[in-house]
Amino acid sequence: MSNSSASTTGLTHFDAAGQAHMVDVGAKDETHRVAVATGCIRMQPATFALVQSGSAKKGDVIGIARTAAIMASKRTADLIPLCHPIALNRVAVDFDLQPQDSSIHCTVTAETRGRTGVEMEALTAVQIGLLTIYDMCKAVDRGMIIDGVRLLEKHGGKSGDWVASV
Amino acid sequence: MSNSSASTTGLTHFDAAGQAHMVDVGAKDETHRVAVATGCIRMQPATFALVQSGSAKKGDVIGIARTAAIMASKRTADLIPLCHPIALNRVAVDFDLQPQDSSIHCTVTAETRGRTGVEMEALTAVQIGLLTIYDMCKAVDRGMIIDGVRLLEKHGGKSGDWVASV
Amino acid sequence: MSNSSASTTGLTHFDAAGQAHMVDVGAKDETHRVAVATGCIRMQPATFALVQSGSAKKGDVIGIARTAAIMASKRTADLIPLCHPIALNRVAVDFDLQPQDSSIHCTVTAETRGRTGVEMEALTAVQIGLLTIYDMCKAVDRGMIIDGVRLLEKHGGKSGDWVASV
Amino acid sequence: MSNSSASTTGLTHFDAAGQAHMVDVGAKDETHRVAVATGCIRMQPATFALVQSGSAKKGDVIGIARTAAIMASKRTADLIPLCHPIALNRVAVDFDLQPQDSSIHCTVTAETRGRTGVEMEALTAVQIGLLTIYDMCKAVDRGMIIDGVRLLEKHGGKSGDWVASV
Amino acid sequence: MSNSSASTTGLTHFDAAGQAHMVDVGAKDETHRVAVATGCIRMQPATFALVQSGSAKKGDVIGIARTAAIMASKRTADLIPLCHPIALNRVAVDFDLQPQDSSIHCTVTAETRGRTGVEMEALTAVQIGLLTIYDMCKAVDRGMIIDGVRLLEKHGGKSGDWVASV
């Protein structure tokens, strides 16, 4: 075990001296990797109605949020300091409008074939997708809340499969 | 009222035909504008303990997240499609570690003197600050959840002061 | 007239020694500036029909191209070497579908209040908007051609108004 | 055929529900891929003479446009929403000055070894290369027109070779 | 004196609690600000001869380095974490080839009218300009050294004029 990558804390982004580094993934295999992340934004019923009508007819909030989410996934390594640059093979963004509690749920699937996972790419896409909805609706509802942003599942890589317990 | 900026929906990012645009702020005054946003990340007690010890001694998760949050605030207009580019005058990022429920709360204050507000800059900084914590701790805890990302208050501009009700 | 900004060629982006520089705009007034640029993409009638139906129902090529155009306008100074960074006040992107020759025309209006014009921002938005249409349709039609990208008019600044002759 | 990548329109950037996605290229082979794109900018004879003399002696418009074109090819995935990030292996930019009609033609060759083509990288380089010429000459000639931006040929990948008919 | 901007160390980028922030410049006046920075790269005489001949005839190392330096000045706030975004009014880059010790000296002048200085923009341009020379010559000379990168002078702002002592 080399000094440079040893961590005494379990936090692999720090070496044995506690200094942050972009951890070595050179010895990892290039495998198919998938991550699915989700999150939601809660709003006033009147705001929700505006988004809902808009996405069907005019003022396509959801379409713009989807574009922003996909583009943000490609900027992940620019934003998250210790994240490796990754050549994404696929990004899909789904929005689910839930009228019962005036919330919009965003779920992103990211895939690559590489040496490191795509969890951060999926999560970044969710965050920016939801923020874009906030931006477009904030003129009528500043109190919207983004909640429950988390990883749902990941597959591939040395650590294998992981699925959220709930 | 010109056709190009009229919105029939209340969503000002769309014109009368429902097409998205970067809305005209040229007629707005350059005023002092402040926005405060917040959000938190919830984790396992063992993960929380690692972050807490790290930020005091070695493996400075919080310091890196703060840097990432400040840098992300400057990329807001690159990420959010209809957001105006803004010359930020100040960005401050505070992290509050709450052992009782193993959560870390991030609060960002952004300020400018300009024609449009800085809510999105404050929110983007919160999101990327919390995501950076996720990235650095995900090797030991993939189930962390980002919750309650929202605007706390804003001041300045034509719409004046706004403070979250809770 | 100072040496550093003198040009012997009429090309103001070069100094008296022929070296490129970002020309000094510090002495210019902050005035309201507008630029309108246009351009089109020509395609097969079958491709045109796909875009036309898509923008009405599903597969919103035009909506995504509009978002890309607006975002690109904000990246202009990153792409054009001698272009000054500008705080855009407004960007509006219009697409006109012309069935008679299966072409889509993109017209962008950009505005700012500053010391330098926004012609490049408007032109960059047109270019990337049309390229985005190419990208989304290239699987069915690689022979599409982008034509007639040019400035239609500009207003404001020391050089005043300019309107294309045709 | 999986639902997630099925398209009912032939436009592969949309799934069966008409939602935009970054299409899955994970199953594609890593092959050698080449794309050649071209386009031109038309100007006044006096403007053309300035560029021509400049590129030989001082005020190197063409050299700066070439640098801008190469750099822009690397930003393609940042600009075009559904474009995959690609590790370019080669980019070459050629400018051909045609005195007979005062036009400058830009031809870009891009190459990679990857799972998706480099047409967009070549086209983006052409667009930004020509826009950079516009920027540097606009002080003397605002009426310049960018025309004929299109793909000349592509090689590699599942769809194989394609060469423009003209 | 507010807590949020107080520093106990003299390092203004940290608040009273030692936390980094983007310091508040909102109360500063918008004044004309200039910064001049310099630095050099030392190389083998044979490498120097290649650059020298190239910049006169073909293979314009200096021209490309100048373009890279100007473009880098616009990315300063993206690279330096606590740096404010600035609307640069002018950037000029001069290269001085000194045959007596086979060194190339780069001097950059940056100007703005704003609330904070442009020292970092000038220094970033020098660094990237010299690195670009390194990149283009490294195939023949990997031992080149970049030396003496520093501020020569600055003017404007509350702290007024400063000129390097040597």
Place this chain on the structure above:
Amino acid sequence: MSNSSASTTGLTHFDAAGQAHMVDVGAKDETHRVAVATGCIRMQPATFALVQSGSAKKGDVIGIARTAAIMASKRTADLIPLCHPIALNRVAVDFDLQPQDSSIHCTVTAETRGRTGVEMEALTAVQIGLLTIYDMCKAVDRGMIIDGVRLLEKHGGKSGDWVASV
């Protein structure tokens, strides 16, 4: 030997006609590549003392500079015109505080598995790491000097190992 990649000068970034290009690396093997670069910043003893105390207790200049260096390594191809985009596998940044001459030395190791080396990524990280220290200390010491930025060693690729002579 094809015309397009031939260079008559030994400077491989220029073709036989002296035009800059991003040189073809498609025929190179994907090998493990490492580069180590270094450089230092010299300052007043009082400034050095501030940094030294800060990095132990509060005001973590070194931690922020390390984060900036790692992030900058990922932006190399955006900054250096003819540099190929690279998927970095590892970046480690070490700072060595030398009280005897009030200097801080930065050493960066970059690794990839690819078709081209990572010298520029390591050097860019050193430059931006040292510039970040300058930025955070410039309020108390504008005369700091960055010196000795150079490659220490590289391994892998066709040209094999190289180690600086001193």
